[in-house]
Amino acid sequence: MSAATRIAAKDLRLRLRDRSAIIIGIIAPLALALILSTVFGGAFDAGSLDLHYGIVDLDQTEISEAFSGALGEIESQGILTVTEFSDATSAETAIEEGEIRAYYLIEPGLGEAVFSQQNFTVEVIGDIDAPTSAQIATSIAEQFGQGISTGQLSVGTAAVLTSPPPALEQVGIWAGKAGQADQSFTMTDVSAETRQLDQTTYFAASMAVFFLFFTVQFGVLGLLEEERDGTLPRLLAAPIGRTSVVSGKAILAFALGMISMTVLVVATSLPPMQATWGAPLGVLLLVVACVLAAVAIMGLVASIAKTPEGAGNLGSIIAVTLGLLGGVFFPLGQGDDFLSKLTLLSPHAWFMRGMGDLAGGAEWTAGLPAAGVMLAFALVFGSIALVFLRRRLWQ
């Protein structure tokens, strides 16, 4: 057993006996992941919309039935459900009771208006707190309306481009043809894989990585505490290399981080949370890379702080800021705006991104890019920290 591992093993025993590390490393993230996933999961289902619509058809003509038919077609694709109501009052009650999100009100006269080329208004009445559902309902009706006006516009355009103006008979032929003509566009589904964590796993992962930075602090701060308590000179007087003293603390920090993350991954996989972490090898890779990055960053903080308290405070500020930036409480940034680019400076963000890449049953190799970035963080900050700490020990 080398001096470094002996120092680490001694400190590890001490830290595990002091319950603080267990509270920060295991109990806090576990409790918060459980609370947050319960609160957020109960509030709404991970970004899905339940589209329940109603229709009140007071027109009862060929056209209004064609509209119901168009709705039925979308319903058969599993995108929404439609319920018929006999009058507006019962549909409104259904909205108030949360049974439907919006309903279509087709007053009498739609069929007649279409045949006589008059304007007609279909009403969409939606729950004020579900604007997206009402908007989708409106869009469906608009598309139906566009289908009707396409025919009218086609005939009208052809008529304007003909001189002298076409005979009534020609217009009739055009109207027949335009009714049969295809729309000028189609939409094709481009399949996309899921690379996003479900709500429960998101909070299991985000709380684990958030508290990881505080947990490894227990390790790296040990050096400053030995300095403060006067045990460091004694340690240095022993036939032990300075690098061994520093690596002893680094090994301890790494061990604490790995214990905390391993316990959390296993515990959150069990009931009641049952988080779905991805391919085990990929998860292990990301966890190791992330713990190394955390040790390096917190080690750098320790190397520039004067006292353990100062390092603790600065470390907390950095851990909280990087965590917030990395989206441990809520995802930050939209699309590829400035804020989204800023998040890439946070190892937390890369950890969450890597876990997302593993979601949806991807191979373990999907975690490689994010793990690589975190290892780069570890290498850069770790080397600087090592230089600073060694210099400090010489003085």
Next chain:
Amino acid sequence: MKVLAIAINNLRRMLRERSNIFFVFIFPIAIILLIGAQFGGGVDPAVGLYLGDDGRVATEIATEIESDDRLSVIRYEIEEDLVSAVERGHIQGGALLPAGMDEVAASGEQVDIGFVARPDGFGQQLQQVVAAAISRVMTPVTAAQFASVETGADFFVALDVATSGAMPAPGLSVETTALGEAVFPDTLGQFDLGAAQQLVLFVFLTALAGSAALILTRQLGISHRMLSTPTSLRTIVVGEGSGRWATGMVQGVYIMAATFLLFRVNWGDPIGAFLILVTFAAVGAGAGILMGSIFKNDQQAAGVAVVLSIGLAALGGSMIPAELFSPTMQNVAHLTPHAWALDGFAELVRRGGTTADILPELGVLSAYALVLMLLSAWRLRIAITRP
């Protein structure tokens, strides 16, 4: 006034610590700013847009989709970036407009537009909204294709005619009305909701974190030394309590003033808002002193403080408004003082209430404060006098 001296000393100790300046004053404002920027004014569903070229049809479709103020539209320069953003859940879905749509349309063929959505989420439903916008642009294109075939006119000439507006208006218009009273009315400012939520979260967090200072006071024997002076136990207990309460008040008033000045946050009736803060800070002070008297190790207390204050805040609606919870979870939420304070702010800010309207909330908060204060006074007496 020894009570005042102890209280002021507590406050001074808090302000001297530089990291406290960050966590008490800078961090809450930063979070309010970020939450307001990200979620303020409701979250519009986000869709991505990729244009294969900047031809006429593509540009018109892009303009039409972007003019929909219920959608948040993000353009992507690279097709793969859009697909990956959908996969990562940054956007709900995205439309891929292929290159050469003008030529395809002019030749009378159908343009094929790709739509990226995930099997989960609501991208597929959102496709209807994008399709409606596309069909508004493509209706004249369909008409121009028809007319150009039938009359032999040039496609783009026909398109000019079809889009000139000389044609009869669309046969069907759709009117949307909203039913009911909005939980979050449009008058709610971008930062209003987040400011109240973070105020209660941070005032409580600071109060609980203050338990570490109390533990240190006991560990260092300051409490014992105070007792050896002609200072009654009652004075020390009240002084420590006032110190924690004053810390909460300083932070609360600061957050209210700063968010009002920086982000024009509406706090509603000032007296009502102040009273909520007074009672809520007292609840926090009581909880902080109670923790400070029960725990012996300040690091353990700090860990438990973080869990309790973030956990209770989440349950009480400081992260997602409790109004969006299921009925069961709403009942659970109202076991926390946070939910009552936020109800009070909602009454003042969203419904224009006055102090009289928030009496029930103030009553509940006062009851919480009283019970916690009595409990903490009892525990603190024991903790200080224990040899």
